[in-house]
Amino acid sequence: MGSKATPLREQHRACGGRLVDFAGWELPLHYGSQVAEHHAVRRAAGVFDVSHLALTMVSGRGAKSYLRRLLANDVDRLGKRIAGLYTCLLNDSGCVIDDLIAYRLADERYRVVSNAATAESVHAQMKKIARAFPVTLVPEDERVTLAVQGPQAMETGAAAATTVLGGEFASELAALKPFNAMESHGFLAARTGYTGEDGFEIYLDAATGQALWQALLEAEVAPCGLGARDTLRLEAGLCLYGQDMDDSVTPLHCGLKWTVAMEPSQRDFVGRRALEQLAGSEDLPVFKGLVLKKRGMLRAGQTVRTPHGPGIVTSGGYSPTMGASIGLARVPRGAYADCEVEIRGAGATCAVVKPPFVRRGRILVDAQGDSEN
């Protein structure tokens, strides 16, 4: 079992959570049925305890310049808003140390939310780059992070949260655009998520987090585990660090070019030079979605055969919404609507599609591969 537990461990046990080790954390895989939890998020509302995510407060006079050097996306894009920015953290070779969200809370105060499994390498890189800037980095422990997701996340979930957080929480949150956030009385709530559904993520102290968890469950928001989180993000076409990308590839290899801010050209972020050298390359693979046309299961690591050479499935599994197997794959550039994936020695035909597969409860790709590609 993981040595670290979130402040909600007893709550997970109380509602039948099957706890497993994840990056050294003891976390719920599911509470009975991963598929039922998946459907709850697509059709109603679910809540995930993601308190294992690593939080780092970046503050000081140099906070903004520091993050503009550290991150591939540009926090300047946030302007004066309280909002989150999805970005990769790169090394000098342009390869991905982690993907993360940087929230601007104030001019000299940002919160960086990164993955649990990469906590050490992220911390090392953040510390290294911080030497040249007047900033203070403070890891934030013993806090609760909840993701409330689904078509009823705002109506049911945010309303339940108002009973705990007080004020006009639900209506203020509802007024925010995607990726915008609000901060008040020690909590930060943002219109972000990892499922392709409407909803919010909220960062708060342990005691309030426990009260909020209870209030959400009483409002019949379904507790959801890591399993459903993975199938939901896969359907939403969102990358998972350690699977779809790692420190052997750049954002250009995993469909994340849109998160790299090459403009303004004078912003010298870590990894910039390496990406500039790569940008024009003809051999850069593309990142696509696959839908298996017959029975079977796509899984990470399977070989893809295309008319333009081999590729690899980086994430694969079962899509409960589509009732089919889907995957994300790094494949050669070229115009082809189908490919073959090697599954236990035999070739299985897959349609090549553009992710996301599912968003806001709707299937966006044609399982027969007739979608725009």
Next chain:
Amino acid sequence: MSEIPTDLKYTSEHEWVRREDSGTLVVGLTDYAQEQLGDLVYVDTPEVGASFAAGDVCAVVESVKAASDVYSPAGGEVVAVNESLQDSPEKISDDPYGGGWLFEMAPEDPAEWEELLDPDQYEELLDS
């Protein structure tokens, strides 16, 4: 606590085996196995007529979590498979010892039945 029917035999790979009056063996996954696997979403059953030695991989079950091999509990030929699992793999979770059976085989050496674990031995395995 997992259910372990007393009229079946078991393997250390968490399969159950039932001997029919005709001497054929019906094979499925135990309650414990299905619990560990989580929601089942795909089953790759063997072909009728296929032959396996004891311990050969003869089927694959896939859950939302991962793929898991199923090993032949004895040497012999497959005489029937549960085709309904193609459309309803969840039967394995809902009714592991009944509607969730995987396949039926005619054993080459009926003595292999004796080597399978009895319910007490299987329970010990789960407790260890």
